[in-house]
Amino acid sequence: MAWTEAKQIAEAILDGFGRHYRLFREITGRARERFESADWPAVQAAARERISYYDERVGETVALLRREFHLRDPTDILWRRVKIEYMRLLPLHHQPELAETYYNSVFCRLFDRRYYNNSYIFVWPMISTEHLEAEIPIFRPYYPARDGFARVIARILGDMGFQRPFRNRRHDIRCLMRAVRDRFPRRRALHQNFQLAVLSEPFYRNKAAYIIGKAINGADQIPFAIPILNDEGHDGSPGGLYVDTLLSGGDEISDVFSFSRAYFMVDTEVPAAVVDFLRPLMPHKGKAELYTAIGLQKFGKAEFYRDFLKHLRYSADDFVIAPGIRGMVMCVFTLPSFPFVFKVIKDRFPPPKEMTRETVKEKYQLVKLHDRVGRMADSWEYSHVAFPRHRFSAALIEMLESDCAKSLESDGDQLIIKHLYIERRMSPLNLYLHTADDDDIRHAIGEYGDAIKQLAAANIFPGDFLFKNFGVTRQGRVVFYDYDELCYLTECRFREIPPAPYPEMEMAEEVWYSAGPNDVFPEEFETFLLTDPRIRKVFRELHSELFDPAWWQARQEHIRAGHLEDVFPYAEERRFDRADPVASDHDS
Numbered sequence: 001m002a003w004t005e006a007k008q009i010a011e012a013i014l015d016g017f018g019r020h021y022r023l024f025r026e027i028t029g030r031a032r033e034r035f036e037s038a039d040w041p042a043v044q045a046a047a048r049e050r051i052s053y054y055d056e057r058v059g060e061t062v063a064l065l066r067r068e069f070h071l072r073d074p075t076d077i078l079w080r081r082v083k084i085e086y087m088r089l090l091p092l093h094h095q096p097e098l099a100e101t102y103y104n105s106v107f108c109r110l111f112d113r114r115y116y117n118n119s120y121i122f123v124w125p126m127i128s129t130e131h132l133e134a135e136i137p138i139f140r141p142y143y144p145a146r147d148g149f150a151r152v153i154a155r156i157l158g159d160m161g162f163q164r165p166f167r168n169r170r171h172d173i174r175c176l177m178r179a180v181r182d183r184f185p186r187r188r189a190l191h192q193n194f195q196l197a198v199l200s201e202p203f204y205r206n207k208a209a210y211i212i213g214k215a216i217n218g219a220d221q222i223p224f225a226i227p228i229l230n231d232e233g234h235d236g237s238p239g240g241l242y243v244d245t246l247l248s249g250g251d252e253i254s255d256v257f258s259f260s261r262a263y264f265m266v267d268t269e270v271p272a273a274v275v276d277f278l279r280p281l282m283p284h285k286g287k288a289e290l291y292t293a294i295g296l297q298k299f300g301k302a303e304f305y306r307d308f309l310k311h312l313r314y315s316a317d318d319f320v321i322a323p324g325i326r327g328m329v330m331c332v333f334t335l336p337s338f339p340f341v342f343k344v345i346k347d348r349f350p351p352p353k354e355m356t357r358e359t360v361k362e363k364y365q366l367v368k369l370h371d372r373v374g375r376m377a378d379s380w381e382y383s384h385v386a387f388p389r390h391r392f393s394a395a396l397i398e399m400l401e402s403d404c405a406k407s408l409e410s411d412g413d414q415l416i417i418k419h420l421y422i423e424r425r426m427s428p429l430n431l432y433l434h435t436a437d438d439d440d441i442r443h444a445i446g447e448y449g450d451a452i453k454q455l456a457a458a459n460i461f462p463g464d465f466l467f468k469n470f471g472v473t474r475q476g477r478v479v480f481y482d483y484d485e486l487c488y489l490t491e492c493r494f495r496e497i498p499p500a501p502y503p504e505m506e507m508a509e510e511v512w513y514s515a516g517p518n519d520v521f522p523e524e525f526e527t528f529l530l531t532d533p534r535i536r537k538v539f540r541e542l543h544s545e546l547f548d549p550a551w552w553q554a555r556q557e558h559i560r561a562g563h564l565e566d567v568f569p570y571a572e573e574r575r576f577d578r579a580d581p582v583a584s585d586h587d588s
Contacts, residue, residue, distance in 0.1 A: 003081055003085075005069065005078065006078055006079075006081035006082045006084070006085045007085045008069070009065060009069055009078075009082045009085075010082050010083075010085035010086040010088075010089060011085075011089070012061065012064060012065060012068070012069075013061060013065075013082075013086060013102065013103055013106050014086065014089050014099060014103075015061075016057055016058070016060060016061030016064070016102065016106070017057070017061075017095075017098070017099045017102035017103075019057055019060075020053060020054060020057035020058075020102065021095055021098065023053055023057070024050065024053055024054075024295075025267055025269075027046050027049065027050050027053075027265075028050065028265045028266065028267045028295065029267045030046070031043075031046070031204035031265035031266075031267070032161075032162070032163075032202070032204070032209075034046065034204075035204050035207075035208075035209050035230060036162065036163055036164040036230065036241075038207075038230050038232045040206075040207060040564040041562065041564075043204075043206065043207070044371060044564070046265070047262055047263065047265070047369075047371070048369045048370075050263075050265075050295060051263075051295075051297070051368060051369055054102075054105075054298045057102075058102070058105045058106055058109060059109075061102075061106050062106055062109045062110060065106070065110070066110075071110060074107075074110075074111045074115045074120055075115075079107075079120055080119060080120070083103075083119075083120065083121075083122075086099075086103055087126050087127070090126075090127045091127060093127070094132060094136070094269050094270050095269075095270070095271060095272075096127035096129060097125055097127070097129055097272060097299060098271065098296060098298075098299050100122040100125055100126065100127065101122070101298055101299045101302045102298075103121065103122060104121040104122055104302065105298065107120060107121050108121065113384040113386075113416070114411075116384075123306070123309075124306065125306075129272035129273075129276075132270045132272050132273050136269060136270050136273065137200075138199060138200055138201075138268060138270060138273045138274055138277065139197045139198055139199045139200060139213070139277060140159060140197070140198050140200055141195050141196070141197055142155065142156060142195060142196040142197075142198065143194070143195050143196075144194065144195075144196065145194050149177060149180055150173055150177060152196065153173050153176050153177065153180075154169070154173055156196070156198055156211065156213075156226075157169065157172070157173075157211075157243075159198075159200075160202050160209075160211060160228075162209075162228075162241055164230065164240060164241055165240050165241065166240055166241045166242060166243075167231050167239065167240030167241060167242045168240075168242065171242075171578075172242055172243035172576075175243060175246075175576040175577075176226070176243060176246055179245070179246035179576075180246070183246065183248050183249075193216075193218075194215070194216065194217050194218075195215075195216050196213055196214070196215055196216070197213055197214050197216060197277075198211060198212070198213035199211075199212045199213060199266075199274065199277060201266050201267050201268060202228070202266070203264040203265070203266045203294075204264065204265040204266070205261070205262055205263070205264050205265065206262065206371060206373075206564075206567070207229065207230065207564065207566060208227050208228065208229055208244070208568075209227070209228040210225050210226065210227050210228070210256065210264075211225065211226040211228065212224075212225050212253075212278075213225075213226075214277075214280075214281055215248075221280055221281065222248060222249065223248065223249065223250060223253040223281035223282070224246060224247060224248040224253070225246075225247040225248075225252070225253055225256055226243055226245075226246055226247075227243070227244040227245055227247070227568075227570075228241055228242070228243060228244070229241070229242055229244045229566075242578065243576065244568075244575055244576060245570060245574045245575050245576055247570055247574070250281065250282055250283065250284070251475060252570065253281055253282055254282050254284060254285065254475070255374075255475060255477070255569050255570065256569045256570070257278075257282060257285065257289075257290070257293045258374055258473075258477075258569065259289060259292075259377060259378045259423075259424050260372050260374045260375060260376055260377055260378065260473075260477070260479045261293075261372055261373070261374050261569060262370075262371050262372055262373075263292065263293060263294065263295040263297065264293055264294050264295060265295060266294050266295075268294075271291065271294060271296055271299075274294060275287055275290045275291055275294070278290050284474070286303070286304070286307055287300075287303050288300045288301070288303040288304035288307060289304075291303060292378070292380075297378075297380075300380070301380045301381075301382070304380055304422070305382070308338070311335075311337070311338050312388065312391070315335070315337045315338070317335060317336050317337050317391075318335075318391050318392065318393045318396075319333050319334065319335050319342075319387070319391055319392045319393065319396055320333060320334060320335075320336065320393045320395070320396055321333055321393070321395055321396050321399055322334045322341050322425075323428065323431060324428035324430065324431055324468055325428075325430065325468045327468075327482065328346075328349055328350055328353050328484075329345065329346060329349055329353060329355075329360055329482075329484040330343045330344065330345060330346065330360075330482075330484075331343070331344045331346060331399055331400060331403050331404050332344075333396050333399075333400075334425055335391075339424065339425050340422050340423065340424060340425050341422070341423055341424075341425045342417075342420050342421075342422055343379075343420060343421040343422070343423065344400065344404045344407050344417060344419070344420045345357050345360050345361075345404070345407065345419065346403045346404055347403060347404060347405060347406045347407070348403075353484070355484060359484075360483075360484055363483040363484055363486050364379055364381065364421060364483055366483075366486065367379070367483055367486070368381075370458065370460065371458050372458075373454045373455065373457065373458045373567040374454065374477070374479075374567065374569055375451040375454050375455050375458075375478075375479055375480055376455070376460070376479065376480050376481070376483075377423045377424060377426070377471070377479050377480070377481040378423070379421040379422065379423045380421065380422045380423075381419075381420075381421055382419070382420055382421075382422065383418060383419055384409075384416055384417075384418055385416070385417050385420060386411065386414040386415070386416050387414065387415045387416075387417065388413065388414065388415075389410070389413055389414060389415040390413065392415065404417075406418075407419055407420070423481060424473075426471025426472055426473050426479060426481065427471060427472045428467070428468055428470075428471055428472075429444065429448065429467040429468070429469075429470040429471060429472055429478060430466070430467035430468045432444060432472045433445075433467060433532070433535065438534065441534055441535060441538060442538050442542075443476060444472060444476075444478060445535055445538045445539050445542060445543075446538075446542050447472075447476070447477060447478035448467070448470060448478045448539075449539065449542055449543030449546060450478075451470065451478045451479065451480060452465065452543075452546060453543070453546070454567045455480065455489075456489055456552065456555045457555065457558075457565040457567055458565075458567065459488050459489045459490060459559045460486060460487075460488065460489060461486070461487050461488065461489045461491075461492050461520070462480050462482075462485065462486055463484075463485025463486050463487055464482065464484075464485040465525060465528075465529055466529070467529070468482075469481065469482035470482075487518075489552070489555060489556060489559065490556050490559055490560060491518055492518055492519075492520045492552070492556075493516065493518050493519050493520065494520050494521075494522060494549040494552040494553050494556075495519055495520070495521055495549055496521070496523065496549050497513060497521050497523050497524070498513050520549075520552070521549075522546060522547050522548060522549050522551075522552060523547055523549075525546060525547060526539075526540075526547055
């Protein structure tokens with residue numbers, strides 16, 4: 001009887017996962033339709049909706065198990081049998097790694113953290129995914145040396161299955177040919193079996209579709225991406241699709257898949273095969289980040305934790321307080337040998353902070369659901385994480401016990417943190433600027449201002465523009481990562497500072513004008529932020545419009561009118577020139 005019940009519970013959990021992934025693929029599969037019809041509000045709504053699917057399905061499965069079965073304590077042999085029965089269902093499954101994570105999520109909703117070990121859940125994966133790529137091919141090979149580059153490029157564009165015609169396919173092919181000649185080896189340097197391997201399904205995000213592939217030249221693999229945009233024809237033209245540029249090399253592709261961008265929509269029955277295709281192209285990114293990049297953030301979170309456990313086993317350094325100015329809302333610590341930071345909400349927030357723990361969590365959830373436009377760091381959120389206490393520095397223990405005691409719990413030699421966020425580690429912008437030369441300052445301040453502008457385009461106002469709230473990535477990109485003051489841009493009221501009633505008031509300690517909770521005076525940015533003359537000069541030269549309330553008000557009107565601005569994961573100068581006299585596909 002116990003084995004029968006165990007099998008029924010295992011089947012119910014797998015059925016719950018099956019429903020989740022079916023709905024996940026349905027909303028993902030409609031990305032092509034939304035892109036081709038230029039339905040950008042639907043694109044954003046679908047991205048938010050898809051993120052919530054996983055927790056909703058887990059909740060449904062937990063409710064079903066509680067309703068249909070007598071769920072005994074996990075120490076009962078039943079749950080060991082459930083795990084065995086579940087494993088028996090997975091060898092022929094096309095998403096076994098995701099199904100294991102779903103099982104973990106259901107179990108962890110049902111039972112206490114002391115049972116979170118490999119006897120009850122899949123702390124370590126049991127089913128290999130190595131065979132799946134060979135079973136179901138997920139890319140197409142092309143042979144330019146045999147068929148010619150122009151013909152191959154045309155075939156690649158055609159094989160993506162777009163129903164909306166290209167506005168000027170001949171021009172797009174010519175632009176790609178010029179880019180190929182500039183960026184890829186010349187014909188005489190090509191290996192005899194030179195080929196292009198291109199993933200069969202485009203990757204969709206925001207207002208773009210991306211063709212992702214790699215050029216295989218002997219032992220070399222050169223990644224590339226071809227962004228496709230949709231000319232909506234608002235200028236009276238017939239509109240249509242067009243190729244925006246060619247991206248190649250690990251750094252450019254890594255920017256497209258950055259942790260500071262929203263999740264791609266790519267329809268695949270075998271996500272493990274897609275990730276295996278991508279991994280050699282971006283060696284700095286682990287499986288966790290790549291699964292997260294294609295919208296499977298729950299498995300990414302599980303895979304990250306496995307990487308973290310492995311790293312702990314093979315490292316000896318201590319967790320320490322993260323460099324930089326300590327925040328008023330979060331305690332932040334890091335492991336120097338591990339490129340991430342750990343953030344714990346403080347028990348109390350000193351003035352002038354007026355918020356609750358729940359408010360902070362809501363801000364992080366807003367970022368999770370929002371288009372991050374490459375300027376906000378994504379976070380993995382965890383509960384009840386066990387750390388080896390002896391690996392914490394004395395200063396870190398003192399800080400956590402002083403500021404975050406309500407989030408701590410001791411269990412033998414383990415320190416349990418009840419709730420925390422984990423993010424990619426970056427260099428705080430204030431520390432970066434402190435040691436930067438003139439060229440580095442110009443680059444960083446250019447990036448800083450661009451980050452503010454692009455966040456505004458996405459209807460995000462950081463609230464606190466202090467340099468300590470921004471970080472510099474490995475590629476030199478400036479990213480915002482302190483969310484407690486963040487709000488929607490359209491919630492703000494941008495005002496000019498009114499003239500003082502008489503000149504002496506300008507010198508007084510108190511301001512002569514009143515300000516509401518949502519009032520923002522952009523003229524004040526210069527006074528509070530740009531105290532270093534070198535930085536002030538560069539900022540004025542590159543971003544002086546940010547001091548003008550009218551600039552911010554215009555952004556608000558754009559957003560209220562339903563206009564979604566283009567924010568590209570590559571430099572403007574990388575884009576192709578669209579001017580070309582050749583007839584479009586509509587005329588040919």
